[in-house]
Amino acid sequence: MDIILTVIKGDITKVEADAIVNAANTSLLGGSGVDGAIHRAGGKDILEDCQKIRNKQGKCKIGEAVITTGGNLPAKFVIHAVGPVWSNGTKNETELLTSAYTNSLNLAIQNNIETIAFPNISTGIYKFPKKEAAIIAINTVNSFEDNLNIIKEIIFVCYDDENYTIYNNILKK
Numbered sequence: 001m002d003i004i005l006t007v008i009k010g011d012i013t014k015v016e017a018d019a020i021v022n023a024a025n026t027s028l029l030g031g032s033g034v035d036g037a038i039h040r041a042g043g044k045d046i047l048e049d050c051q052k053i054r055n056k057q058g059k060c061k062i063g064e065a066v067i068t069t070g071g072n073l074p075a076k077f078v079i080h081a082v083g084p085v086w087s088n089g090t091k092n093e094t095e096l097l098t099s100a101y102t103n104s105l106n107l108a109i110q111n112n113i114e115t116i117a118f119p120n121i122s123t124g125i126y127k128f129p130k131k132e133a134a135i136i137a138i139n140t141v142n143s144f145e146d147n148l149n150i151i152k153e154i155i156f157v158c159y160d161d162e163n164y165t166i167y168n169n170i171l172k173k
């Protein structure tokens, strides 16, 4: 069955999906941008889960992802994915951003998540060029194979107008 792809403009902390994805950093202990917004809106249970994960496995590597409760958010889970910092394409940024999306989707399947919402990972503070990041995000989810047919809908949540326009233009084609 095909996965439905949706693009919306808005604040991901308000999205009623089974899981929302956080653009986290390797510390998993919060930050600014969407990470700050998720921890603020979701409350202390999210940070507590992150701390437990830190105690068990240490930091989260770039391109990897971990899952916690959604705390007070409408979403049941938060998947914390760590995207790469843009360094002019010299540090495997494309592969690492692809992995951040793929590992998030794999965690979704493992947790029976049917609807998952992504922010535009790495395109804020981490300065990944927005158009390239959108192409990577869309190609990665389009080529992702969910043989168990668990994921029903993937929502791209764009916060800024520029990303929203870019996503709509790519998906129109």
Ligand code: AR6
Binding pocket: 010, 011, 012, 013, 023, 024, 025, 030, 031, 032, 033, 034, 035, 036, 037, 083, 119, 120, 121, 122, 123, 124, 125, 126, 127, 128, 157, 158, 159, 160, 163
């Ligand atoms: N809902 C949806 N998208 C948002 C929201 C929101 N509430 N707030 C911002 N965005 P960024 P990064 C968009 O900087 O580039 C943090 O400090 C924003 O417009 O949040 O991956 C972490 O702890 C942009 O398009 O994440 C890391 O240290 C996108 O989310 C670092 O920033 C990602 O921007 C990660 O940097």
